[in-house]
Amino acid sequence: MLPLLMAVYAAADESALIARLQRRDPQAxxxxxxxxxxxxxxxxxRVVRDNAIAEDLVQETFLRVWNRVHxxxxxKGSVGPWLLAIARNRAIDYLRSSAGRExxxxxxxxxxxxxxxxxxxxxxxxxxxxxxxxxxxxxxxxNYRAVMELAYFEGLSQTEMAAxxxxxxxxxxxxxxxxxxxxxxxxxxxxx
Amino acid sequence: MERPExxxxxxxxxxxxxxxxxxxxxxxGEIRAHLDRGCEVCMAGVKRSLEMxxxxxxxxxxxxxxxxxxxxxxxxVGRQERHPLGWTFALAAALLVLAVYFAINSRQSAREAAGxxxxxxxxxxxxxxxxxxxxILSGSxxxxxxxxxxxxxxxxxxxxxxxxxxxxxxxxxLPRTPVDKIYEMWIIPKGAKPVxxxxxxxxxxxxxxxxxxxxxxxxxxxxxAVTVENQAGSDQPTTTPLIVAALKSATP
Numbered sequence: 001m002l003p004l005l006m007a008v009y010a011a012a013d014e015s016a017l018i019a020r021l022q023r024r025d026p027q028a029x030x031x032x033x034x035x036x037x038x039x040x041x042x043x044x045x046r047v048v049r050d051n052a053i054a055e056d057l058v059q060e061t062f063l064r065v066w067n068r069v070h071x072x073x074x075x076k077g078s079v080g081p082w083l084l085a086i087a088r089n090r091a092i093d094y095l096r097s098s099a100g101r102e103x104x105x106x107x108x109x110x111x112x113x114x115x116x117x118x119x120x121x122x123x124x125x126x127x128x129x130x131x132x133x134x135x136x137x138x139x140x141x142x143n144y145r146a147v148m149e150l151a152y153f154e155g156l157s158q159t160e161m162a163a164x165x166x167x168x169x170x171x172x173x174x175x176x177x178x179x180x181x182x183x184x185x186x187x188x189x190x191x192x
Numbered sequence: 193m194e195r196p197e198x199x200x201x202x203x204x205x206x207x208x209x210x211x212x213x214x215x216x217x218x219x220x221g222e223i224r225a226h227l228d229r230g231c232e233v234c235m236a237g238v239k240r241s242l243e244m245x246x247x248x249x250x251x252x253x254x255x256x257x258x259x260x261x262x263x264x265x266x267x268x269v270g271r272q273e274r275h276p277l278g279w280t281f282a283l284a285a286a287l288l289v290l291a292v293y294f295a296i297n298s299r300q301s302a303r304e305a306a307g308x309x310x311x312x313x314x315x316x317x318x319x320x321x322x323x324x325x326x327x328i329l330s331g332s333x334x335x336x337x338x339x340x341x342x343x344x345x346x347x348x349x350x351x352x353x354x355x356x357x358x359x360x361x362x363x364x365x366l367p368r369t370p371v372d373k374i375y376e377m378w379i380i381p382k383g384a385k386p387v388x389x390x391x392x393x394x395x396x397x398x399x400x401x402x403x404x405x406x407x408x409x410x411x412x413x414x415x416x417a418v419t420v421e422n423q424a425g426s427d428q429p430t431t432t433p434l435i436v437a438a439l440k441s442a443t444p
Contacts, residue, residue, distance in 0.1 A: 024269075026266055026269050026270065029265065029266060029269055030262070030266055033262055033265055033266075034262075037257060037261070037262065037265075038254070038255075038256060038257065039249065039250065040249075041255055041256075041257040041261070042249070042252045042253065042254050042255040043249035043250075043252045045252070045255045046249075046252035046253065046255075051258075054255075054257070055257055055258065055260075055261045055264070058257065058261060058265075059261065059264055059265050059268065062265045063265070063268055063269070066269055080246075081242060081243060081246035081247070084246050084247070084249050085242065085246055087249070088249055089213070092213070129243070129247050130247040130249075130250035131250065132247075133244065133247040133248055133250055133251065134247075134250045134251050137248060137251040138251070148248065149251070151212045151213075151214045152212060152245070152248045152249070152251075153252070155213060155214070156214070157214050157216075158209075158214060158216075176209070176214075177205070180208045180209075183244060184208075184244070187244055
């Protein structure tokens, strides 16, 4: 009963936070930072490996949320996953441009649209989800974990991973598929 | 020849790749097309994948941003925050400055404190003396005696005697005493030896006020006199009186 009550409370809290962000309440941004700032920074730092750049990108991330939060439905939106997606995309974008690589064929912007993050778990359960994903990642075999990290933290396509790891593309695709399947199984996620 | 469009079943294994941003161009285009036309199956699948992949970032080693980052972000939306420990730092700095100040000035402060205590003690004593003087002056049974009128530049003044309150001497034109000397007042009874009635010094302008509280038998008192004596005072006058206020001229 308690987890359910906490979930209801957290969902209401998240909705209220989104509503306050939409009313341009700076204190709401402060609270959002207190919830996700450290996680976003850790993620971005893992990608760019530079403290100052990571802080710049995290600042950009929170400003992007601040400026686009009007597109979130306070009753159904989930700001946490959306914010982390923006943070990751800003970081990978930076990584690619600083490495002189062309922006990848995959347009990252299309997966940080707020409407895609409707009706996700509320903040308190999100923390639990983050912990579960971390545990599942830690359980992956080194090669599977490597491809997941190359994909997530470096934004490499499977073709780029194959080149980087010196493996056939087919092998990389198998590893990626197997790693995702393993994560899905551990997290109890159905594909369809 | 164009390849046929992919259906949701074919796309399902690409949702996570799409969510990770690493789907191949064809599959990415197909999924986007499904989403654009409101395909509920693909929308649900992509959401689930985003939910799962969004938190892969939690696998990153935990790192702590600098406290400045929070202030920077809030400042960029127009909110200025004080340093979280600003008041503490300010208070600590102020206390440090005070501590240094007091350490440097501790001796001086101690001296000043001692000086203030002496000053308060003197002022308290002066208030008590003035209170006694006022009581004598305002007493209904006070007798007033003038002195010094006949000398060329004599000490001049008055003596007030109250039988219950004591004797008040107010004088002017008193010469400065030598360094080791002091004025001593005497109450001279009729037919008896002078009785010492307190020591005093004159002010720089030659004025003086001296109070000797206590009971005085006016009927047996012949005069009030002042002599110059050693600093410790004397049991009996050792010099010629500078002031003699004889009670024969007293005005009851």
